[in-house]
Amino acid sequence: MTAVLKTPEPAVDRRLDASPRAGRVTVVFVALAVAVAVATVLSVTLGSVTVPLAETVRVLSGGSATDTRWDMVIRDLRLPRTVTALAVGAALGIAGLQMQTLFRNALADPFILGASSGASLGVAVVVVAGGGGAGGFTAGLAGLGRAGVVIAAALGAAAVLLLIVVLARWVKSAVTLLLIGVMLGSATTAVVSVLLVYADPQRSQQFLVWGLGSFTATTWSDLRLLVPVVLGGIAVALLTVRALNALLLGEGYARSMGIDIRIVRLTTVISAALLAGATTAFCGPIGFLGLIVPHLARMAFGTSDHRVLLPGVALLGGALALICGIVSQMPGTDTVFPLNAVTAIVGAPVVIAVLIRSRRGALGAAL
Amino acid sequence: MRVRAAFPKLLIALTAASLLLAGCSTAGSDTENAASDGCITDFDPSVDYFPDKSEIVDAENFSITYEKSYQVLTVNEPFTGAKPESYVLVKCGAPAPELAGELAEAQQIQVPITSLYSGSTTHLPLVTALDELDVLTGVSNGSYVSDTTVIKRIASGDIAEYAAGASIDTEAVVLAAPEVVMTGGTDDPAYTQLREAGIGVVANAEWLEASPLGRAEWIKVVAALTGTEARAAEVYDGIRDRYLDVAAKAADVETVPVLLGGMSQGTWYMSSGGSYMGRLFGDAGAQWPWQDVTTTGSLPLDFEAVVAQAADAPTWLVVNSWTSIGDALADDERYGSLAAVDTGRVWNANKALGPNGGNDFYERGVLRPDLILADLVAILHPDLLPDHEFTFYRQLPA
Secondary structure (H helix, E strand, O other): OHHHHHOOOOOOOHHHHOOOOHHHHHHHHHHHHHHHHHHHHHHHHOOOOOOOHHHHHHHHOOOOOOOHHHHHHHHHHHHHHHHHHHHHHHHHHHHHHHHHHHHOOOOOOOOOOOHHHHHHHHHHHHHHHOOOOOOOOOOHHHHOOHHHHHHHHHHHHHHHHHHHHHHHHHOOOHHHHHHHHHHHHHHHHHHHHHHHHOOOHHHHHHHHHHHOOOOOOOOHHHHHHHHHHHHHHHHHHHHOHHHHHHHOOOHHHHHHOOOOHHHHHHHHHHHHHHHHHHHHHHHOOOOOHHHHHHHHHHHHHOOOOHHHHHHHHHHHHHHHHHHHHHHHHOOOOOEOOOHHHHHHHHHHHHHHHHHHHHHOOHHHHHO | OHHHHHHHHHHHHHHHHHHHHHHHHOOOOOOOOEOOOOOEOOOOOOOOOOOOOOOOOOOOOEEEEEOOOEEEEEEOOOOOOOOOEEEEEEEOOOOOOOOOHHHHHOEEEEEOOOOEEEOOHHHHHHHHHOOOHHHEEEEOOHHHOOOHHHHHHHHHOOOEEOOOOOOOOHHHHHHHOOOEEEOOOOOOHHHHHHHHOOOEEEOOOHHHOOOHHHHHOOHHHHHHHHOOHHHHHHHHHHHHHHHHHHHHHHHOOOOEEEEEOEEEOOEEEEEOOOOHHHHHHHHOOEEOOOOOOOOOOEEEEEHHHHHHHHOOOOEEEEOOOOOOHHHHHHHOHHHHHOHHHHHOOEEEOOOOEOOOOOEHHHHHHHHOHHHHHHHHHHHHOOOOOOOOOOOOOEEOOO
16 A cells, blocks of 8 residues: 555656654644534533532433533433434545545535535425424324434435436446536536425425524434444545555556556545435535645644554544534524534635635645 | 517506496496495595505505595605605506606506505415405415415416516516516615516515504505505504503513524624514513614524523423434534523424425414414513414424
């Protein structure tokens, strides 16, 4: 593997020539682990309600708080949202990394192939088809309630991504696949807007809220599904690490290394589809994280080696998602700020900085 | 180019001609020199042609001032953040007043009108309560109408639908040329085009009115257009008296804690004390932790704040599509931790659903806050209204 990276090639980026510096990598990993730990603690301890630390610890260690409401707050609200943020952050970070490498495009993100548009379509169908009175989401999918929305979103995302996977078999170039993904996304979004035209305004409102993204809607029973799917997606991603490293040096180079590009492309798309599709189904389309986390990780680690980046983006994504989640809860107040507004406010300056860097050539080469 | 420019003018001319014909076709004989259709046949500048004047008591978003042969309706905020807009409502048969200053640019509309396009289902009860349903010739979207008479008229073609998708079919409205299109209290570029085509566009922004009675009082706007001020006063005074009567009963007893609203994607949307629903809950003798928040609209809250401050309220009031407590738990299992779910005291304002699934709470409820308030008082203080028949609220079964 290291040999691969050291092989001199005319088009090879200088930063890839060297194997990642062990010292720097270790330091960054330790820092990220600490960041995740701190953010996890903050996420469990901060909120609109002040729960004494001793009580929090007691609930976490399996006991009961003196106030039963604190039990509920810690166990059923803060813990699920913390686990959700960690899983979603890791999933979107990895999916974003995969897409950026696969398409050799700095602006690729987990949704570039239409996962979120597909999920939106599923939710919009529920919103429009949901009979009964005004308000709530329940009427959709035979009164399955939240489960109905999640299933619809998952089906929508799966349908679009499956189409991509099928098309990926015939498409020769990654750029073409990327364009097809974007086109499919636009077409799906167009269908959504047509559906919403005919939806009751009250129900369109529900769709709007779904689109704001949130880590707070997931319950333990949701997590029993979300976490295994995300872990499965990550497992598939791990299988492609070597191939993704080779892809950094160009498809021609990867092929010369004996890598079957089509299989790599398919595996990567499936893995990203699982990760992006599942998170979108449960949390709505979470913007920006999947785009910026890989860039931040590359800057922090100073390498594009996926053996380092894959666990790196998982940790960094988890930490950032936790922080965004905490900010959106606006600790100390009762109010909630839309999650996607927070990720975008954090994300936009980073993307701009990245673009400026890429103009200097550093980023383009790193990809 | 010339054709396009001439087209609206032609329409105005046609409309004006038809109005004149309507005005002249019947001979007036009563004391005000007005025909039976309300038009003046023998104009006398010294006569007051508005013997019945509406007095605005509770509404804050509109006002009406009277002159001898015309009245000026002013909507303070036609849509969120908009500048005030005035309409000069001229008694038909009277000469168009030549106005200076701010009113020079105001639209002049001949009243009483004989055709009305309505941009919101909230207008329907105002029209029907005034017995002026024949005037209603168009609704924006029939899908959410609850009133069965209106639904029948849409089916028979007596009432047209002019915005069945989300956007207004401008051409269809221009061709139908209703005398007034009443907005739903939002802005739409089509309204400018309709005005240019000579169609009166009157803003109905009752939803920006925070007080329940104020919202109901918008019946007087429809009355100003249809010349039914006396009837409107009678209807409104009845609603107001009943509302204040029930509110007075509730004011005498101790307030009871309630839980309001529900979650969407993990965020709880809570009524503030200053909102329309919040005022109803307050008047019904309810108390909840966000009652002192005077902003209108609902507050997006962290669920844990709700758990900590309101989860033990014995009664939970919602307006959504749940038909059972099971539906609530299917939406989010964490609702199970609420005291009201335990005791089964969950009430939903979806008892009166129209045949197409529209909720009459949002339609007739706008005119009848007295009925909503009575429901709420009967839920919260059952002793005050024994034998109460519920109109909008129902207790959800397990």
